[in-house]
Amino acid sequence: MGMKEVIEVIVGDICNEEHQQAMLSQLDLYMQDPMGGQGKLADPLASEILSGLKELPNFVFFLAKRKGEYVGLANCFVNFSTFKAKRLLNIHDFSVSPHFRRNGIGEALMQKIVDYSRENSFARVTLEVRDDNTKAQNLYKKMGFFDCNPPMYFWQKEL
Numbered sequence: 001m002g003m004k005e006v007i008e009v010i011v012g013d014i015c016n017e018e019h020q021q022a023m024l025s026q027l028d029l030y031m032q033d034p035m036g037g038q039g040k041l042a043d044p045l046a047s048e049i050l051s052g053l054k055e056l057p058n059f060v061f062f063l064a065k066r067k068g069e070y071v072g073l074a075n076c077f078v079n080f081s082t083f084k085a086k087r088l089l090n091i092h093d094f095s096v097s098p099h100f101r102r103n104g105i106g107e108a109l110m111q112k113i114v115d116y117s118r119e120n121s122f123a124r125v126t127l128e129v130r131d132d133n134t135k136a137q138n139l140y141k142k143m144g145f146f147d148c149n150p151p152m153y154f155w156q157k158e159l
Helices: 017-032 043-054 105-119 134-142
Strands: 007-011 059-066 069-081 086-096 125-127
Touching (some): 007 105, 017 043, 017 059, 017 069, 017 086, 059 105, 069 105, 086 105, 105 125, 105 134
Antiparallel strands (some): 059 069, 069 086
16 A cells, blocks of 8 residues: 655735736646637736735635645635624635646645634635536535525626
8 A cells, every 4th residue: 555645725815926927828728628628828918917915814725735746726805794794714716736736736735724714713714616517526526515495596797
C-alpha cells in the first residue's frame, strides 16, 4: 500500500505574485474546460481580473498544491446573511486541473473552505453548479452540500 498523496491547500494572497499567477493559470484551465466554456483567458482580461479583485475586500481564494504544483482553485466572496445576521462564503469558481482530477484534490479544497468558514464563524457556504455538471454535484453532495429548501434558481440579467 502506498502512502496517500499530500495535498496542501492554502488561502491565497492577492498581492503575492506567485499566488496571482497560480490563480490565473487555474482560472484559465477552468475557462477552457467544457464546464467553463469560455475559451482561453486573454491577457487583458487577466489583468482586469487582478486589478478588480485587489479592490474587493470581500474576496478570498484558495489554492490546492500537490508535489509543489498548483492543481486547484476556489475563488470565493464573503457575503452577509440578513436572516442569520452572519457572514457567509460564496464559492464563485471551483476547479481542479484536468490532469489531477479524481485524486482527492477537490475534497481537500472544499474541506479547507468549510474549515475556514467555521473558523471565521460564517453562517454557511454557498455555491452554484451547472445542471449538467454531475461530477461536481457528486463531489458537493459527498461534502455535505444540498439543494436549498425550497430549491432556488440562479438567475441573471446581462448588462
